[in-house]
Amino acid sequence: MTAHATSDDARRRPPGMTDVARLAGVSQKTVSRVVNNERYVSEALREKVLQAAAELGFRPNTAARALITGRFKRIGVVSLGSALYGPASMLVALERATRAAGLSFMVANTPEGQPEAIQDSIDWLLAQGVDGVILSEPIDEGQHLRPDPGVPIVSLGQAADLPAEQVALARGRTAASCREAVEHLLDLGHERVWHVAGPLDWWEARERLEGWAEAHRARGIEPPPHLEGDWTPSGGYTAGLALPPEATAVFCANDDTAIGLAGALHEAGRRVPEDVSLVGFDDIPAAAYLSPPLTTVQQDFEGDATHALDVLMRLLPGAAGPEPEAKAAAPRRRLVVRSSTAPPLSTATPLSQP
Amino acid sequence: MTAHATSDDARRRPPGMTDVARLAGVSQKTVSRVVNNERYVSEALREKVLQAAAELGFRPNTAARALITGRFKRIGVVSLGSALYGPASMLVALERATRAAGLSFMVANTPEGQPEAIQDSIDWLLAQGVDGVILSEPIDEGQHLRPDPGVPIVSLGQAADLPAEQVALARGRTAASCREAVEHLLDLGHERVWHVAGPLDWWEARERLEGWAEAHRARGIEPPPHLEGDWTPSGGYTAGLALPPEATAVFCANDDTAIGLAGALHEAGRRVPEDVSLVGFDDIPAAAYLSPPLTTVQQDFEGDATHALDVLMRLLPGAAGPEPEAKAAAPRRRLVVRSSTAPPLSTATPLSQP
DNA sequence: GTTACGCCTGACAACGTAGTCAGCATTGAT
DNA sequence: ATCAATGCTGACTACGTTGTCAGGCGTAAC
Numbered sequence: 001m002t003a004h005a006t007s008d009d010a011r012r013r014p015p016g017m018t019d020v021a022r023l024a025g026v027s028q029k030t031v032s033r034v035v036n037n038e039r040y041v042s043e044a045l046r047e048k049v050l051q052a053a054a055e056l057g058f059r060p061n062t063a064a065r066a067l068i069t070g071r072f073k074r075i076g077v078v079s080l081g082s083a084l085y086g087p088a089s090m091l092v093a094l095e096r097a098t099r100a101a102g103l104s105f106m107v108a109n110t111p112e113g114q115p116e117a118i119q120d121s122i123d124w125l126l127a128q129g130v131d132g133v134i135l136s137e138p139i140d141e142g143q144h145l146r147p148d149p150g151v152p153i154v155s156l157g158q159a160a161d162l163p164a165e166q167v168a169l170a171r172g173r174t175a176a177s178c179r180e181a182v183e184h185l186l187d188l189g190h191e192r193v194w195h196v197a198g199p200l201d202w203w204e205a206r207e208r209l210e211g212w213a214e215a216h217r218a219r220g221i222e223p224p225p226h227l228e229g230d231w232t233p234s235g236g237y238t239a240g241l242a243l244p245p246e247a248t249a250v251f252c253a254n255d256d257t258a259i260g261l262a263g264a265l266h267e268a269g270r271r272v273p274e275d276v277s278l279v280g281f282d283d284i285p286a287a288a289y290l291s292p293p294l295t296t297v298q299q300d301f302e303g304d305a306t307h308a309l310d311v312l313m314r315l316l317p318g319a320a321g322p323e324p325e326a327k328a329a330a331p332r333r334r335l336v337v338r339s340s341t342a343p344p345l346s347t348a349t350p351l352s353q354p
Numbered sequence: 355m356t357a358h359a360t361s362d363d364a365r366r367r368p369p370g371m372t373d374v375a376r377l378a379g380v381s382q383k384t385v386s387r388v389v390n391n392e393r394y395v396s397e398a399l400r401e402k403v404l405q406a407a408a409e410l411g412f413r414p415n416t417a418a419r420a421l422i423t424g425r426f427k428r429i430g431v432v433s434l435g436s437a438l439y440g441p442a443s444m445l446v447a448l449e450r451a452t453r454a455a456g457l458s459f460m461v462a463n464t465p466e467g468q469p470e471a472i473q474d475s476i477d478w479l480l481a482q483g484v485d486g487v488i489l490s491e492p493i494d495e496g497q498h499l500r501p502d503p504g505v506p507i508v509s510l511g512q513a514a515d516l517p518a519e520q521v522a523l524a525r526g527r528t529a530a531s532c533r534e535a536v537e538h539l540l541d542l543g544h545e546r547v548w549h550v551a552g553p554l555d556w557w558e559a560r561e562r563l564e565g566w567a568e569a570h571r572a573r574g575i576e577p578p579p580h581l582e583g584d585w586t587p588s589g590g591y592t593a594g595l596a597l598p599p600e601a602t603a604v605f606c607a608n609d610d611t612a613i614g615l616a617g618a619l620h621e622a623g624r625r626v627p628e629d630v631s632l633v634g635f636d637d638i639p640a641a642a643y644l645s646p647p648l649t650t651v652q653q654d655f656e657g658d659a660t661h662a663l664d665v666l667m668r669l670l671p672g673a674a675g676p677e678p679e680a681k682a683a684a685p686r687r688r689l690v691v692r693s694s695t696a697p698p699l700s701t702a703t704p705l706s707q708p
Numbered sequence: 709g710t711t712a713c714g715c716c717t718g719a720c721a722a723c724g725t726a727g728t729c730a731g732c733a734t735t736g737a738t
Numbered sequence: 739a740t741c742a743a744t745g746c747t748g749a750c751t752a753c754g755t756t757g758t759c760a761g762g763c764g765t766a767a768c
Contacts (some may be wrong), residue, residue: 013424014504016754027718032756040716057502062483063420064754070367072417074482081446088442092435095463104482106460109449128428128458129416148411148736150368170582233643263643286610289587289617291645370724381748386726394746419722422753711768722757728750735744 015056024052035060066129074104075231075312076125078118079136081109084231084297085284086204086254090136090156093305098329101309106130119145126151132312138203152315154308157203174204177333178211179218182251184335186219189343190249190277195226196239196261198253206279208253229253233260239269240264248276248344255280255287255296258340262290273342282334293338300332369410378406389414420483428458429666432472433490435463438585439638440608440653442560444490444510447659455663460484472485473499480505486666492557506669509664511557528558531651531687532565533572535633536605538649538689540573543697544603544631549580550593552607552614559585562607562635587614587690594618602630602698609634609641609650612694616644627696637690647692654686 017031024031026045033041041049052058066072077094080087091107096337098105106128108121117233118139125133128150133147135155147153185193195212198205209226216223227242229235229252236257241264245248252258258280265276272278272292280287280296371385378385378400387395388403395403420426433441433446445461452459460482462475472493479487480502487501487511501507540546549566552559563580570577581596583589583606590611593619597604606612612634619630626632626646634641634650640649658693 018754028754029714029718029720029756033717036756038558040714042716044716059481061421061754062481063417064723065756066723067421067725067754068756070723081450083439083443083446085437088437088445089672091442091445092437092463095461096435096465097756099462106458107449108453109446111450124453127413127416176359207706213495233640237643259640260643263645263647266645286587286613286640289591289614291617291620293617372724382724383726383748383750387747390726394744396746399747415724417754419726420753421724422726422754424753439740709768711766713766716763717761719760720758723753723755725753725760727752730747730749732747733745738739738740738743 006350010354014061015058016061017058020049020052020055020058023056024048043231051254071103071317072104072129074106074130075132075134075288075309076106076108076122076128076130077134078108078110078121078125080139081111083284084254085256086133087137089299089301090305093301094134094309096302097305097309101313103131122147122153123174131316134308134312140203141200150317152312154312154315156308157207159176161284162305174207174332175211175337178208178251178281180335181281181295181297182212182215184337185249185251185277185279185341186215187220188249188277188341191344192216192221192224192247192249193241194224194247194250195224196229196236196252196257197251198229198231198257200228205253212251227258229260232256233263236260236262237264241270249279249341250276251279251281253281254292255282255284258296259290259296260339273340274345277341278345279341287336288338290340292340295338295341296336298334298336303332368415369412370415371412374403374406374410377410378402386619408614422647425671426458426483426485427456428460428484429486429488429663430460430462430482430484430487430535431490432462432464432475432477432479433700434493438608439610439636440585441491443653443655444659447655448488448490448663450656451659451663454539455667476501476507485670488666489660493553493555494557504671507558507664508666508669510658510662511561527654527687528561529565529568531689532562532605532635533569535635535649535651536569539603539605539631539633539695540569540575542603542631542695545698546570546575546578546603548578548601548604550583550590550604550611551580551607552583552585554582560699561609566605581624583611583614586610588615590614590616591618594622597630603633604630605633605635605686607635608676609636609638609648612650613644614646616694627694628699630696631698633695641690642692644694649692649695650690652688652690657686 017028017035021031026049030041030045031049031053031201034046035053050181075098077091079091095105106125110117110121118135122133122145130151132151133153135153138155138157145153182193193212193216195209197209200206200209211225211227227239229239231254233256236252237260239257240261243261243264250261252261258278262278264271265272270276278294280294283296285300287296359551371382371389375382375385380403384395384399385403388400389407429452431445449459459477464471464475466606472489476487476499484505486505487507489507490513492509496585514570528614536547545566547570549563551563554560554563566580567577581593583593585608589616590606592612594615597615604615606615616626616632619626624630632648634648637650637652641650
């Protein structure tokens with residue numbers, strides 16, 4: 001007959017430590033000790049408490065815990081509201097790393113096309129209560145981030161004008177691997193390599209551009225002017241339309257850009273890789289199955305994510321020692337050579353300067 | 355002896371309402387009223403309080419608020435740890451909808467390849483403190499979800515054996531739009547359409563399979579046996595190798611699968627769309643730039659996300675009335691016809707049954 | 709026999725906020 | 739003039755947990 005106990009049912013309050021304590025015949029404090037795995041609890045009591053907790057379906061109230069400890073055991077991540085493979089993969093990796101560390105995880109997406117809203121996203125996260133913030137895709141648009149004292153921020157890349165005190169840089173090797181990719185093309189015999197960059201207010205885009213330019217300068221070559229894309233196939237397509245006829249090799253800032261560029265080349269009747277060699281970045285799952293399969297650079301999201309989290313956790317109050325080289329396994333990227341790159345045709349037919 | 359820290363306290367305790375109240379010369383309760391925009395506060399005091407709050411950099415403590423109200427203003431989303439375009443886009447859309455509703459948002463990724471861990475993810479979210487849960491990519495692997503009384507769960511699709519009381523279904527039109535896609539192929543003159551499905555323990559995969567089969571049955575055609583993929587290009591490639599020679603049209607469960615299949619066809623010397631017409635699902639950004647551009651079905655992540663959130667919020671304690679047809683703008687999907695579909699060659703050369 | 713010290717347990721006091729209620733001033737109606 | 743209603747404010751308390759401290763019990767050291 002209590003099936004329709006709506007009035008009493010709504011009043012139901014989830015069980016607390018006090019309820020568990022009453023059922024187990026101990027004090028509320030002892031329940032707290034058991035739940036937190038503290039020492040100095042006899043096995044007998046521990047058993048009783050655990051059983052009572054299970055019986056009531058007890059779950060510790062994180063709000064009360066956070067209230068008294070002052071920490072939330074939660075970090076926030078600022079990302080960009082997009083399903084781009086790179087950012088999305090980084091989020092997945094960050095979530096995994098965070099949860100493995102026993103922390104919880106909260107995302108705030110900066111609206112697309114409004115990179116100046118990064119500070120808004122940070123504020124939102126701070127308002128929600130986080131112990132630290134990770135900037136997943138740093139963009140600087142002349143913005144001045146004003147971090148909160150007490151809440152450290154870690155950026156995957158150099159963002160704006162973050163004061164070094166509370167901000168750590170956590171990313172590496174991007175430029176080096178881009179340089180490797182471009183060198184691959186130069187080694188094949190291409191005189192110069194064109195580049196379709198990402199939006200240059202993104203740190204990642206600048207880093208990739210830098211690696212591309214370095215590869216040229218290291219050989220005393222002046223790199224051609226770069227084209228600017230926007231990470232999307234559409235941007236790559238537009239860049240492809242603007243690609244000079246003499247270009248025989250292109251390094252794209254990411255795979256999607258390469259796909260768009262390939263589409264434009266296809267329409268123009270230029271073949272890949274016979275007429276134009278193409279290298280991407282990211283190694284999206286589809287890269288190996290395109291026609292032709294795309295030579296690209298594999299990312300290391302897991303490595304970057306755990307590294308960033310390590311850096312952040314070291315800044316958190318109650319951080320352990322420096323522990324400098326423990327996580328020496330630095331993030332590694334890898335060039336994956338497929339069929340979209342080949343020597344230029346001009347190598348076979350020597351009509352270099354008519 | 356305890357440093358009676360009235361002034362030079364180095365303690366980093368963030369300012370609370372009490373501090374703001376002291377500075378503004380009012381009571382803590384009045385600060386509470388101002389912060390929560392309650393009535394019955396004179397404009398003069400409101401002004402003073404706001405100024406004091408800004409001066410101290412006051413931010414309301416969500417833990418204390420959640421402790422006393424019993425609500426977290428936070429929902430949890432269970433997704434799959436993958437950067438697949440579909441799930442990633444849905445997450446972005448859910449985050450946007452959630453934040454627009456003033457709620458905060460927490461993700462728990464179920465480890466790839468362990469769909470039975472959905473309950474673990476739900477438990478994790480409940481332990482973190484959420485008012486409701488959304489299952490973004492429902493999978494049923496013979497699992498029995500045991501929802502928590504008091505925390506409603508909404509699933510984007512029919513998951514396992516969720517009791518209807520606390521579970522709402524929020525998704526629509528998938529099957530219908532698949533049917534439309536297949537009908538497009540049949541209308542072009544293809545006798546039958548093959549299908550590379552997603553993993554059939556995913557609700558979405560079953561729904562798309564169903565739409566494909568329906569399109570056939572509605573015309574009295576027996577659909578050919580389906581092939582099973584795994585959402586990835588790799589799975590599509592494998593399916594492509596197994597595609598019978600007589601197949602002239604294929605509907606893939608998503609665009610990535612179609613890309614892989616196209617790769618296999620290309621290797622086998624079968625042209626798209628001349629020899630085989632191809633339709634995908636999702637309309638990933640790259641779809642329009644493939645060679646040939648892919649005919650596909652555009653999703654409506656925003657619509658699904660807001661709908662799911664609407665359903666969930668109606669289940670939350672203190673929900674408003676039913677408000678049945680207010681959000682009548684049902685999610686809409688759209689077939690985007692590009693160049694990967696064409697009439698079969700056999701239509702031109704009538705040698706249908708030799 | 710006493711002391712000292714680990715081990716174990718519980719009473720009590722916070723933490724920062726919102727709910728409740730009492731109280732004061734002002735206004736309008738009787 | 740009195741009473742009621744309304745606008746506004748603050749004192750007090752509860753929320754569920756952890757930190758602090760006091761105390762009891764047993765065992766080993768003096």
